Amino acid sequence: MIQVGKINELQVCSQFPFGFQLRDPNAEDQFDEQMVTLLSSDAPAELKTGATVNVFVLPDETGALVAKTTPPAILAGQTKVLRAVNATHFGAFFDWGLDKDLLVPTQYQEASIDPGRYYVVHAFYDKKTQRILGATRLHYFLEEHNDDLAPKQNVSALVYAKTELGFKVVIDERFTGVIFHSDAFKPLRIGEQVDAFVKEIREDGKLNIALQRTDKVGRSNLEEAIIEDLEAHGGISTLTDKAQPDEIYSRFQVSKAAYKKALGALYKQRKIVIDKQAVRLNSNKG
Known part of the structure; x- marks a missing residue:
C-alpha cells in the first residue's frame, strides 16, 4: 500500500514523454492500485519500465499522487x-x-x-x-502518556515550548514531556535537541525529564568520565571547581553542582588532587 507523505519503493509500470507512472509492486490488485506520477525532470537518468525506485509520495493540487526522488526535510509522522x-x-x-x-x-x-x-x-x-x-x-499528534519508557532511561529531547514551570519537549519523536527549570541547569532554546533522562513517570503517566542523572549510577559515571578525561590529557585538567558552568557542560554535559560533587568524591577517594589552577591525578594514592 502506498504511504502518502513517506518514502515508498515503487515500480515503473509505464513511461510517457513527460515522465513515468509508478505503482506498488506488492499490491494485491494492480488494477485497483492508485498510480503515482514521476516527472522526467525528477527521475533518475536511464530509468526504465520494470525498474524500482525510492520516492517521496505527495498529492498535487488536484489530489493526484506525484513522486519526488529528493525527499523533503520532514516526512509525515515526523x-x-x-x-x-x-x-x-x-x-x-x-x-x-x-x-x-x-x-x-x-x-x-x-x-x-x-x-x-x-x-x-x-x-x-x-x-x-x-x-x-x-x-x-x-x-x-504525540502521546502524553507512556507505556514504553522507564525511569532513568536515556532519551532524546527536542525543546518546543517554554512555560512558567519549565520546557515542553518531544521525546524520541513519540511522546511529550516536561523539563522543569530546576532540572534544566543550562539555558535551553526552542528547537534544541538534547540528550536527557526520564526522571519520573507521574501517576497520570506523563513524563518528567532531566538533563542529567543525579542518582548513584549517574554520579559514578561522571566520576569515571573525569578520570578518563584526566588520563587522556596527561593527568591534568584546568577545569577546576571554579570553572564556568558552560565550560563544564561543554566537557561533561553536567551542571557545575554535579561536577563539584564528583570532584569532591574523587578527592575523598584520593584519586585526584586539586589546587587553584588545576585538577591532577593522584600519583601517590598510598
Whole structure:
C-alpha cells in the first residue's frame, strides 16, 4: 500500500514523454492500485519500465499522487525543526525543501507564527483535505502518556515550548514531556535537541525529564568520565571547581553542582588532587 507523505519503493509500470507512472509492486490488485506520477525532470537518468525506485509520495493540487526522488526535510509522522517563511490569516508556511511550502493551518498552531523564526513542526497526511500539513500544536499528534519508557532511561529531547514551570519537549519523536527549570541547569532554546533522562513517570503517566542523572549510577559515571578525561590529557585538567558552568557542560554535559560533587568524591577517594589552577591525578594514592 502506498504511504502518502513517506518514502515508498515503487515500480515503473509505464513511461510517457513527460515522465513515468509508478505503482506498488506488492499490491494485491494492480488494477485497483492508485498510480503515482514521476516527472522526467525528477527521475533518475536511464530509468526504465520494470525498474524500482525510492520516492517521496505527495498529492498535487488536484489530489493526484506525484513522486519526488529528493525527499523533503520532514516526512509525515515526523517532528522536526523548520523555518517559517510566511504567515496569513488561514495559516503559516514553512520551508521543507520542496517547491511549495508546508502549510500549518491556524487551527493547528500552538501560538501565532512569525516568519523567519524556527519552530518545532509535526507533519501529517490529512485524508479529509488530501494534503500533507504541519502542526505546531503537538499534543494533537504525540502521546502524553507512556507505556514504553522507564525511569532513568536515556532519551532524546527536542525543546518546543517554554512555560512558567519549565520546557515542553518531544521525546524520541513519540511522546511529550516536561523539563522543569530546576532540572534544566543550562539555558535551553526552542528547537534544541538534547540528550536527557526520564526522571519520573507521574501517576497520570506523563513524563518528567532531566538533563542529567543525579542518582548513584549517574554520579559514578561522571566520576569515571573525569578520570578518563584526566588520563587522556596527561593527568591534568584546568577545569577546576571554579570553572564556568558552560565550560563544564561543554566537557561533561553536567551542571557545575554535579561536577563539584564528583570532584569532591574523587578527592575523598584520593584519586585526584586539586589546587587553584588545576585538577591532577593522584600519583601517590598510598
